[in-house]
Amino acid sequence: MNIVGNPTSAVEETLDPQDWEAVRRLGHRMVDDLVEQLSTVRQRPVWQRVPDPVRAALREPLPVHGQPLEHVYEEFRSRVRPYPTGNIHPRFWGWVMGTGTVTGALADLLAAGMNSSVSIFDDAPSLVEEQVTRWFVEAMGFPETASGLLVSGGSMANLVGLAVARNARAGHDVRAHGVGGTIFTLYASSETHNSVAKAVELLGLGREHLRKVAVDGDFRIDTGALATAIEADRAAGRRPLAVIANAGTVNTGAVDPLHALADLCAREGLWLHVDGAFGAMAALSPELRPRVAGIERADSLAFDLHKWAYAPLEVGCVLVRQADEHRAAFAAAADYLAAARGGLVARREKFSDMGVQLSRNFRSLKLWMMLKEHGFAKLGRLVAQNVAQARHLAALVDAQPALERVAPVPLNVVCFRYRGGLSEPAALDALNRELVVRLHESGIAAPSGTLVRGSYAVRAAITNHRSRRDDFRILVDACLDIGRELEKTT
Numbered sequence: 001m002n003i004v005g006n007p008t009s010a011v012e013e014t015l016d017p018q019d020w021e022a023v024r025r026l027g028h029r030m031v032d033d034l035v036e037q038l039s040t041v042r043q044r045p046v047w048q049r050v051p052d053p054v055r056a057a058l059r060e061p062l063p064v065h066g067q068p069l070e071h072v073y074e075e076f077r078s079r080v081r082p083y084p085t086g087n088i089h090p091r092f093w094g095w096v097m098g099t100g101t102v103t104g105a106l107a108d109l110l111a112a113g114m115n116s117s118v119s120i121f122d123d124a125p126s127l128v129e130e131q132v133t134r135w136f137v138e139a140m141g142f143p144e145t146a147s148g149l150l151v152s153g154g155s156m157a158n159l160v161g162l163a164v165a166r167n168a169r170a171g172h173d174v175r176a177h178g179v180g181g182t183i184f185t186l187y188a189s190s191e192t193h194n195s196v197a198k199a200v201e202l203l204g205l206g207r208e209h210l211r212k213v214a215v216d217g218d219f220r221i222d223t224g225a226l227a228t229a230i231e232a233d234r235a236a237g238r239r240p241l242a243v244i245a246n247a248g249t250v251n252t253g254a255v256d257p258l259h260a261l262a263d264l265c266a267r268e269g270l271w272l273h274v275d276g277a278f279g280a281m282a283a284l285s286p287e288l289r290p291r292v293a294g295i296e297r298a299d300s301l302a303f304d305l306h307k308w309a310y311a312p313l314e315v316g317c318v319l320v321r322q323a324d325e326h327r328a329a330f331a332a333a334a335d336y337l338a339a340a341r342g343g344l345v346a347r348r349e350k351f352s353d354m355g356v357q358l359s360r361n362f363r364s365l366k367l368w369m370m371l372k373e374h375g376f377a378k379l380g381r382l383v384a385q386n387v388a389q390a391r392h393l394a395a396l397v398d399a400q401p402a403l404e405r406v407a408p409v410p411l412n413v414v415c416f417r418y419r420g421g422l423s424e425p426a427a428l429d430a431l432n433r434e435l436v437v438r439l440h441e442s443g444i445a446a447p448s449g450t451l452v453r454g455s456y457a458v459r460a461a462i463t464n465h466r467s468r469r470d471d472f473r474i475l476v477d478a479c480l481d482i483g484r485e486l487e488k489t490t
């Protein structure tokens, strides 16, 4: 049988190049440039504004006709590559964004080349994703019965986990009938990330039924207030459904008392979902694991891998303790997707039965390669290194009378502000807001800002494997310089 076919045709077009050798050469250059960009990243500013002429150039008319790839690549080199978000830089600590790795970048290239849809097919990419999620089931201390799915990030992982919670605990077939007239209530601390509220809205549960429970002095959920809220809802005829615990709150890195919450959920018959977007990674370090003790008791656990596992965007993971409950929330039959005796669709455990997407990219490859290259032990050490750096930064801040730390540092997030000789709250907020802008514009460092108990604070969330101790001194010096400058004009 001739399986090669006749590749020459005078009339048909393709997106393949005419000259594969030229693409090979250009591809090698792209890889060289990538290595150059990452290996020299420290020499450039953390961030710089896209200049106006470049902004204008990036608003072109529709390109009806094509041009050589070399030209397009040159444009990328001059107009796109110099102006990244900055989270590849050693002094980027804004929001919670991972650094990425060169292996991850190369793996994404390889994955795109295979262009697999990790969904219903009997192929190696499906086995790779299965392998990676099994590793995380084990690393997080989940039982064999658990299932895992890679998703775009923490927001999607929270949505998937809470969808399973709703369907498993509603007491009727929500997929068929909707939530109906029952008012289901959910509970999370006031420090919880807004993706949880988004998920509750999307699931038709109503944001006003997500109880924002008060926190203690360390920003951990007040379990007494939680128990009272549950009791009040039951007394009013509402149906408590789930508690959402934080393993690392977005603002300060606080970890809710997970064992106490697991006990409470067991007593009350509630689902325990843990948002461990970044904090779950503490479980990978033997030294830090006690700080997230109890995480293994969650019914569902959401965490990101593009944050504190340093993988390039986008990738997060959701684990569900009981795989059958996970599948029951999403499994959807379709004649054209039915499993066969053999061949391409011999697979019975479909990824599309565990989440929202049918077509899914091969995002597991970057993790598979990174984790095999470096190992979980090193990943745990890097997480612990970032926590030690956070302690170091906190000590540097505490040693400066002009600076003030505004929250404890249980993990990798340090919140502080310039105080100088000021005391008026509005002036302090305004100064520190401007300080963060000036820091970004200086290119020296990129923390972000947040409100801690209503006051504006500079916030460094350290999920960066390129940071070195010295980088934090540079941040503190810059905060002092800019703060003093601003204070003069306040």
Ligand SMILES: Cc1ncc(COP(=O)(O)O)c(C=O)c1O
Pocket (backbone or CB within 6 Å): 095, 096, 152, 153, 154, 155, 156, 193, 195, 248, 249, 250, 275, 276, 277, 278, 304, 316
């Ligand atoms: C605690 C927490 N949950 C959820 C998210 C959302 O994750 P993602 O941005 O990957 O969707 C974040 C992001 O910062 C987070 O810190």
